[in-house]
Amino acid sequence: MTAASLIENRTFDEIAVGETASLTRTLTVDDIQLFAAVSGDVNPAHLDPAYAETDMFHRVIAHGMWGAGLISAILGTELPGPGAIYLGQSLRFTRPVGLGDVITASVTVTEKRPEHHVVRLDCRCVNQAGETVISGEAEVKAPTEKISRPRMPLPVVRIVSHDRFRRLAERATTDTPLPTAVVHPCSADAMSAAVEAAEAGFILPILIGPIAKMEAAAKEAGVDTAGFRTIDVPHSHAAAAEAVARVRAGEAALLMKGSLHTDELMAAVVATDTGLRTERRISHAYLMDVPGYPRPLVITDAAINIEPTLEDKADILRNAIDLAHVIGIERPKVAILAAVETVNPRMRTTLDAAALCKMADRGQIAGALLDGPLALDNAISEAAAKEKGIVSPVAGRADILLVPDLEAGNMVAKQLTFLGGADAAGVVLGARVPIVLTSRADSLRTRLASCALAVLLARAATKAAPGIGGAA
Incomplete structure (x- = not known):
């Protein structure tokens, strides 16, 4: 020694x-x-x-x-x-x-x-x-x-503060909360999420569901909903349909998922004649605050599109780019993920990545800088990209990760959340209004951040045309 x-x-x-x-x-x-x-x-x-x-x-x-x-x-x-x-x-x-x-x-x-x-x-x-x-x-x-004693190495300590979500919430707080159709808030968690967002000044809830179940949920959660508008419907299917109808009528600027399955809500959203479709493909995005990563990270799609086609991926990217612009990233760097960083004719994901990059070159996807295929390590680590000899303005500095399919996106997001200490705000894009997706496993900070993000998206949509997610 x-x-x-x-x-x-x-x-x-x-x-x-x-x-x-x-x-x-x-x-x-x-x-x-x-x-x-x-x-x-x-x-x-x-x-x-x-x-x-x-x-x-x-x-x-x-x-x-x-x-x-x-x-x-x-x-x-x-x-x-x-x-x-x-x-x-x-x-x-x-x-x-x-x-x-x-x-x-x-x-x-x-x-x-x-x-x-x-x-x-x-x-x-x-x-x-x-x-x-x-x-x-x-x-x-x-x-x-x-x-004489050995000099002990100092422990590696990671600071987790999630200041980005706090700043996001500050931006979304105004004197005029947005009317929000809360779909089937019939559990204590769902009802608490709606009330918390209202108390934070983000939303004005319209509670839609079976009245007896909603009252029981409020009692279990220990919250007061007396000041909120309530619409009584017999079951969750009816709640989803009614919430979508209220949005179409202009009574609600947001949708917020309660205690019903995502598929049940989305079925009403994508209904051909009565839903909230736009010219864009509807997609999901996580805005993640990852400890140790120097910028917000958008991961898409982890909840809606199971095996997206090339055309689907183009819309998923357009939705994510709009989101990045709303949170202040003027020209987001998009990493199109695959298992490898070279184009392989036997791997459809790498071919899609190459095609998407060329679409961006031709102006078919605008407002961002794209590169791919990139493996995850090369997308988020400059050291890993340098080690592999990848020269790219995106590699190691990605703001948006486009995943190959829903399974990959869900796994990446949940690994970052449960193993990496990240917070993830979830929102559905591409519909007439943003849709807040929260989970029972979400922290209060995550639930509020999801609402804050949806509020910022909705406000941006009223200031620009065609708006967030495309024209109605």
Whole structure:
């Protein structure tokens, strides 16, 4: 084992007055969030600019404690190092420490007391401008025996904050919630989802279903629906048909799935004479907030089209591109997924990818940058794409993943959700109005994000023609 891989202490006899040790670190967002998670300190002064200046006292202390941790690290690993016993410390936080500040922490031995092998050290943290942000003293009992220990690797810590969904919800909140036909909310989960979205200011629910079952669901959920319009129908099939009729009549700007199967709702939506079809193929998209991925990720289609044709895929892409534009991605990068990144005549998915890219070149699919076929690793990892020699403005930076079929999309989305800690807001596109799809397994944040996304899509549709999902 090399000396660099070991931590070795300084014994009491080896330590000299005036001896010093230091380390330098930069304060990052992850550092602050980790501190908040470990300490349980949820004061918004940590990160929210609206509170940072008004609660300067808290920010000085909280971020200063991060600096104090640097001092502790020096005492535990360098001077004196392993075997030292912390006896006490007094610190003064003299200046705030902000994001991006480069802090150098140092300790200097000022006194040795042989009776109990006590060492006193001056402690100081200085920012990149040379200003002292922390000053004080520490007292430790120094080791008397030499100790060498392996330098342990730091654990890999992933910060999961889902700020993108919070910002999405902020954009969707207005004084005029959209009237929304909530289809068969006859379970506690479905009723809670509708009420939560109403309380967030996104929707004005129109509850459609058997009145007795809806009242029982509201009671079980512990929510008050007295202020909502209610339409009594005998069963879920009738609820789906009635909800679609209310949209066609202009009474509702959104559809929201309750406790009925997706196929049952979609049968009413796609009905030839009475449904909500447009010139576009109806499709589903997940907007995902994936920890560690630097941008929102749209995955389509994971719920509607089982084995889409080339023509279907073109419409699925157009719907997803519209969605990306609504959330602020001006020219989304689309990765058309396959198992390989080369065109293989025996693999229809790769042929479809090549055809879609050529359609984009000819202007048949507009508003995005397409590339494919790309395997998933090459679509989302620049390192993987570079390793395979793939030169592409999309590879490693995809905003939209077009999956080969429903099974692949469902698996990718659920793997990211349940193994990768991602949040997924689901919405159906290509109909006259956006359709909110939520699941009993969804978190409150996911349910609200799905509603917020649908609201933004509906508002965008009223400002542009042909609108979200194509002309009616």
